[in-house]
Amino acid sequence: MSTDRTRALRLTRWGGPPVLTQVPRPIPSGEEVLIQVEAAGLCRSDLHVMDAAPGGLPYRVPFSLGHEVAGRVLERGPQAAGPEVGESVVVYGPWGCGSCARCAAGAENYCDRRAVLDAGRVGTGAGLGRDGGMADLLLVPSGRLLVPVGDLAAVQAAPLSDAGLTAYHAVATVRRSLGDDASASVVVIGVGGLGHLAVQILRATTAVRVLTVDVREEALALAEECGAHFGTLLRPDTAGVLRSRTGGVGAVAVLDFVGSHSSLELAVAVLRAGGDLAVVGSGGGELTVRKPGALPAGTRVSLPFWGTVPELRRVVALAREGALRVEVERFALSSAPEAITRLRSGTVRGRAVLVPD
Numbered sequence: 020m021s022t023d024r025t026r027a028l029r030l031t032r033w034g035g036p037p038v039l040t041q042v043p044r045p046i047p048s049g050e051e052v053l054i055q056v057e058a059a060g061l062c063r064s065d066l067h068v069m070d071a072a073p074g075g076l077p078y079r080v081p082f083s084l085g086h087e088v089a090g091r092v093l094e095r096g097p098q099a100a101g102p103e104v105g106e107s108v109v110v111y112g113p114w115g116c117g118s119c120a121r122c123a124a125g126a127e128n129y130c131d132r133r134a135v136l137d138a139g140r141v142g143t144g145a146g147l148g149r150d151g152g153m154a155d156l157l158l159v160p161s162g163r164l165l166v167p168v169g170d171l172a173a174v175q176a177a178p179l180s181d182a183g184l185t186a187y188h189a190v191a192t193v194r195r196s197l198g199d200d201a202s203a204s205v206v207v208i209g210v211g212g213l214g215h216l217a218v219q220i221l222r223a224t225t226a227v228r229v230l231t232v233d234v235r236e237e238a239l240a241l242a243e244e245c246g247a248h249f250g251t252l253l254r255p256d257t258a259g260v261l262r263s264r265t266g267g268v269g270a271v272a273v274l275d276f277v278g279s280h281s282s283l284e285l286a287v288a289v290l291r292a293g294g295d296l297a298v299v300g301s302g303g304g305e306l307t308v309r310k311p312g313a314l315p316a317g318t319r320v321s322l323p324f325w326g327t328v329p330e331l332r333r334v335v336a337l338a339r340e341g342a343l344r345v346e347v348e349r350f351a352l353s354s355a356p357e358a359i360t361r362l363r364s365g366t367v368r369g370r371a372v373l374v375p376d
């Protein structure tokens with residue numbers, strides 16, 4: 020590799036496929052920080068991005084994919100704050116305006132100027148309309164978007180920034196329902212990249228019983244390894260099976276990491292009155308909110324999206340304490356097409372992570 024060129028996995032046209040290509044080496048200016056990428060997670064959202072129709076997303080092509088990134092600080096712009104050169108970091112993925120009240124609180128996932136940014140097609144973050152980390156190098160706009168990870172391995176750290184953080188934020192969203200009642204139950208639908216971390220976060224930070232549902236036997240085995248109390252395949256009688264596991268009262272909370280028609284139907288059927296339903300997955304299902312209607316009385320519905328910088332710090336702390344371990348399948352960056360094919364076919368166990376080779 021010559022010193023003024025570097026590799027990146029670029030989406031050059033809508034409908035893909037992305038191509039690994041040479042791009043100019045970024046030079047950090049102002050507050051920017053250049054990261055030497057050591058690992059980048061592959062997410063279902065990447066498939067949605069590369070499969071999007073022209074005009075379907077508020078982004079301009081071309082850009083480099085990769086919104087789950089860990090690596091080392093390589094160079095800092097003259098005004099850069101935060102981690103020093105050589106420090107191992109994970110990159111906070113949703114990049115907001117950086118100056119509104121939400122961004123100032125580290126909640127760039129809920130930036131108040133999102134609509135303005137989208138109208139300008141500047142992108143929603145690393146690998147999402149802006150150049151991401153499926154690359155040798157990643158230019159980050161500011162040190163405020165970096166969280167130090169200490170001696171945590173990069174392949175473990177990278178998935179924490181989306182799979183780990185989104186799962187943590189979803190649990191935080193329903194936390195008021197979880198209490199410290201060890202007889203209460205929470206249902207986790209979908210034990211993939213996010214769901215297997217949600218199970219571990221629930222076990223590490225709450226006393227509730229964790230019941231899991233998936234369509235794959237391997238996912239239920241992974242759920243059990245992660246500490247789930249019970250797992251069942253999605254079948255016509257699943258709601259009844261789960262309800263009986265809650266002593267008939269239903270679950271105090273449901274975390275739906277699928278968000279399809281059938282998963283939402285199941286969620287509504289197993290929810291206890293006065294409970295919490297968090298719809299995390301973007302599976303295209305629809306929920307009718309009507310009073311009275313199918314949702315139990317007192318239900319709170321939330322649509323958590325990604326998470327905040329303070330939450331990412333807590334997720335990193337949980338991982339460093341050993342309470343959170345990401346199930347990872349490694350692929351070389353040059354083998355990205357294979358990783359994408361495997362993710363599409365649903366045969367990745369846990370999270371696929373690309374490592375520059």
Ligand SMILES: [Zn+2]
Nearest residue numbers: 062063064181
């Ligand atoms: Zn993602």
Ligand SMILES: [Zn+2]
Nearest residue numbers: 116119122130
């Ligand atoms: Zn903002």
